Amino acid sequence: MSTLNGFTTDSSRALPLYVLDHNGFAAWNAQQPAALQAWLKSQQFNAAPGSVALLPGTDGLAGAVLGVGDRADAYSYAHAPFALPAGSVWKVAGELDVASASNLQLGWGLGSYRFARYRKPARAPAQLLASPSSEVADVITACLRVRDWVNTPTEDMGPQQLEDAARALVNAHGGELEVIAGDELLEQNFPTIHAVGRASHRAPRLIALRWGKADAPHLALVGKGVCFDTGGLDLKPADGMRNMKKDMGGAAHALALAGLVMAQELPVRLTLLVAAVENAVGPDAFRPGEVITTRKGITVEIDNTDAEGRLVLCDALAYASEQQPEAIIDFATLTGAARIALGPDLPALFANDDTLAQQWLDAGDATRDPVWRMPLWRPYLRYLNSGIADMANAGSRMAGSVTAALYLERFIEAGQTWAHLDVYAWNDSERAGRPAGGEALALRSAWAMLKTRYGR
The missing domain is CATH 3.40.220.10 (Leucine Aminopeptidase, subunit E, domain 1)
Structure with a gap:
């Protein structure tokens, strides 16, 4: 590190x-x-x-x-x-x-x-x-952790290593860690996390870190931890698969932000959830056309096995929402459509709460670590229609980042404050201060937003 x-x-x-x-x-x-x-x-x-x-x-x-x-x-x-x-x-x-x-x-x-x-x-x-100062040092450390974790190849940064990173935070700052792995995911009703990760020789898992005082405002951070994404049976081409070690970039952001919250003792009760899997190809890989009943009870038809990030997130988000936190924030390297729309430097922010969204936008302007708000245009839910299930995990190529966010929103309880950041987590080329490879984007502004929101 x-x-x-x-x-x-x-x-x-x-x-x-x-x-x-x-x-x-x-x-x-x-x-x-x-x-x-x-x-x-x-x-x-x-x-x-x-x-x-x-x-x-x-x-x-x-x-x-x-x-x-x-x-x-x-x-x-x-x-x-x-x-x-x-x-x-x-x-x-x-x-x-x-x-x-x-x-x-x-x-x-x-x-x-x-x-x-x-x-x-x-x-x-x-x-x-x-x-x-301790805050500047902790912010730098958080950003460099994201870079290191994303840059590390999958053989050294799989689901177990994400668990190890969460355990290191608990060892450093206190709190509790719970890990639900392998077939235990089915026993405890996390079927989509299990489905995506079951073909890998490394067991899928839900990593749950809990920290803070019981009477503090409850903040839930959720990260997509797809440690490598082949695309599954809907296999990616070689150039699309080349950098898929970075598909755990959302988990890296969530872990690093959790570490910053803990190190700076932000007055919150923190729950960190990381859905850690490898989307592999094998005899037990999940298949296009299958229907999975998610934790929330919504049935999902698998239109494309390469739309796996929203599958691992939906069970984690449903679990977070069940706990009725004050806010849920998820980070994910979710769609190429967000990059086509906004390029590599601008993470796409989707939020069902205008106050939270504006706080993050303002923090992005102040820290020069921007986000760009995108619409949760609910009429586009029609692109996720299924003929045999409640919804499909993919469909039309239209508005790909919007439909991905709309999919995730279905797993948030009504009235629950939620924001989703579709982040690239990567520098394609070398720039001053920004080496090619893993990158923390909107992490500094997320921290500034949380300080504003929770009275620090």
């Missing part, structure tokens, strides 16, 4: 780092010696977002200028750790306001990340002379 890299408290080698935006550069530059002005001019440096200029001294480096854009966006600073020399140490020159200093530290921590489980990184990040 990644540690909090990129920070030091050793000031002996620290060099000054000037953090400037384009608008503030001219005034700062005018106060510098003529030789330094000429040096920066020769590089055509103007503190554009994402830029760095190293400042020469008589014995080597004398400092650096970090060009940033939106100071409220942690990623404005995230290029620094690998744009500055490896292992160098930097102290911010001048004063930053509290919010900018926190965003700098957050961006530095995110930008220092490299997945190192199987290969040593080519170089070390530059170090920032700083001691992040």
